Amino acid sequence: MRIELAARQPFSLQQVIRSHGWPQLLPFHWERESDALLRVERLTTGTVVVLNFHPMENGLAVEVSDELTDAERAELETTLDWMFGLDMDFGPFYEMARGEPKLAGVEANARGRVLRSATLWEDTIKTILTTNTAWSGTIRMNAALVAQFGDPLPAAPAMQAFPTPASVAASDPDTLRNTTKLGYRAPYVHELADAVAAGRLDLERLKDPAMPTAEVRKRLLAIKGVGGYAAANLLMILGRYDFIPIDSWAMNQVSQEWYGGQPVGPKEVEAAFERWEEWKGLVYWWWDWDQSG
DNA sequence: GGTAGACCTGGACGC
DNA sequence: GCGTCCAGGTCTACC
Numbered sequence: 378m379r380i381e382l383a384a385r386q387p388f389s390l391q392q393v394i395r396s397h398g399w400p401q402l403l404p405f406h407w408e409r410e411s412d413a414l415l416r417v418e419r420l421t422t423g424t425v426v427v428l429n430f431h432p433m434e435n436g437l438a439v440e441v442s443d444e445l446t447d448a449e450r451a452e453l454e455t456t457l458d459w460m461f462g463l464d465m466d467f468g469p470f471y472e473m474a475r476g477e478p479k480l481a482g483v484e485a486n487a488r489g490r491v492l493r494s495a496t497l498w499e500d501t502i503k504t505i506l507t508t509n510t511a512w513s514g515t516i517r518m519n520a521a522l523v524a525q526f527g528d529p530l531p532a533a534p535a536m537q538a539f540p541t542p543a544s545v546a547a548s549d550p551d552t553l554r555n556t557t558k559l560g561y562r563a564p565y566v567h568e569l570a571d572a573v574a575a576g577r578l579d580l581e582r583l584k585d586p587a588m589p590t591a592e593v594r595k596r597l598l599a600i601k602g603v604g605g606y607a608a609a610n611l612l613m614i615l616g617r618y619d620f621i622p623i624d625s626w627a628m629n630q631v632s633q634e635w636y637g638g639q640p641v642g643p644k645e646v647e648a649a650f651e652r653w654e655e656w657k658g659l660v661y662w663w664w665d666w667d668q669s670g
Numbered sequence: 671g672g673t674a675g676a677c678c679t680g681g682a683c684g685c
Numbered sequence: 686g687c688g689t690c691c692a693g694g695t696c697t698a699c700c
Contacts, residue, residue, distance in 0.1 A: 509694040514679065560678035565695090604695045625693065 378444055380454060384436035384463040387487035390414075391432065393461055396491045396662075401516060402503055403523040404539050417530055418456070418495060419538035420449050425530050428457075437461055442532070459584070462490040465616060470656055479665045488663050493614050497580040498573055499539045504610050505562055505569075505602040521557035522566075545570035565602030583615065590617045605643075609658065618658035621650060630666050 391412050394400050400407035404417035414430045427442040439457060458464065467489035474480035483489065494500045506518045526544040527537030545553070545566065554563035572578035578600075583593050593615065597608040609620035621627065623643045631649050632641045650657040 505695095507694090509677080509692085510679070511681080511693065513681085514693085517680085554678090558679070561676090561695090562678080602695070606694060 378441045378450075380439045380441060380450070380457070381433060382437045382439070382454065382457055382461075382463055384461065385466060386435070387484065388436060388463070388490075389432075389487035390430060390437055390461075392487050393490045393492050394430075396488075398512060398515075399492045399494065399503070402519045404527065404537060406536075417527075417536045417538045418453070419528050419541070420445075420452055422446075422449055423528070424449060425528050425538050427530060427533075427536065428453075436463065442530075456495045460493045460495060462493070462616065465490055470659055473653070473656060474660075480660065480663060481665070483663050489659065491614055491616075491662070494539065496539075497583055497611070497615075498542055498569075500614050501569065501580060501597075501600065501603070501611060502566060504607045504614075505565055506559070507610070508562075508602065508604070508607055518557060518559055518562075522553075522559075525557050542570045542573035546574040562602060565600075568601055586616075590619050593617065594620070613658050613662065618660075618662075619655050621646060621658050621661045623647075627661070630664075634667050 394407065394412055394414055399405060400414055406415040406417075407413070416428045416430070417425060418428050419425045424443070424445065426445070429440040429442075431438040431440070437457070439453075441453070445453065467484075470489055471484035474483050494503065502522070503515070503519060506515045506522075510518070522540060522545070523537050526540035526548065528541075528544075530536040530538075548567065550564040550567045553559050553567055557563075559566055569578070573580060582588070583596060590612065594608050594612060597603050597611050598605075603611070605620075606622050606624050609622035612618070612620055613622060623646045627646050628641050628643070631646045632638055635649055636645065646661075650661050653660040
């Protein structure tokens with residue numbers, strides 16, 4: 378079946394796909410050359426389907442591998458709306474960016490949206506898996522987690538959805554450590570899975586735009602394995618741009634851009650974007666870095 | 671509030 | 686092939 382969804386303009390599927398590294402992480406399947414994007418999705422009914430995304434004149438078209446019930450279709454449309462931020466308004470960002478050469482083209486290229494996973498549970502786990510490791514390690518750990526705990530697509534069992542909190546919680550930290558090679562992150566991932574599965578932590582509530590950013594950040598930082606960088610990254614995904622996800626790459630970029638290659642710390646990164654106030658995270662994200670250094 | 675050291679893995683490197 | 690070193694954020698203990 379096919380689902381067509383309109384998006385607030387400007388919208389570019391390609392720009393959302395290329396907004397960060399998430400398409401390289403299962404259960405996304407991405408071909409860089411063609412920008413073809415697939416995703417294995419598990420609905421709350423337990424139905425597992427493949428989603429095939431295509432650009433459409435005013436939004437997004439999604440080919441679904443199987444027929445769905447009305448309730449499943451409604452759930453999937455809500456999920457897709459969230460993942461691609463279809464109704465997000467970046468008008469204020471574009472207005473502010475005018476006159477800044479390093480942000481030239483953000484509006485013309487429809488930049489602003491950051492690709493999300495279906496759930497904040499998935500985005501939080503993936504963010505934890507980006508910490509203190511190379512990107513290749515993130516890909517490896519995430520793939521192992523999906524392979525070990527993800528529900529399979531009936532027609533092609535090798536394709537699996539992202540694990541549910543319950544499936545990970547049913548395991549134990551030693552299995553996570555030894556089988557999926559999460560290392561010291563294993564107890565963090567298990568603890569989070571257990572808290573979400575048991576209902577002690579409602580991550581999806583953090584999507585509520587009425588909750589103050591400071592409160593969202595406080596709750597994110599209370600999660601073991603989520604520190605300043607991870608919280609800022611998740612806030613970006615949630616559409617809140619008050620904080621910059623400062624990692625070694627960020628410090629290196631700021632060093633090259635403004636300090637002639639001299640080592641800098643988080644304070645210098647903060648200072649570089651301070652004037653952009655509540656938009657600083659998005660400005661940092663889409664900054665046209667000087668690659669010559 | 672700031673800082674040092676430990677955490678875990680894979681990759682690079684030298685032998 | 687083996688051993689060593691290093692990079693990557695967060696947590697905990699300590700000052």
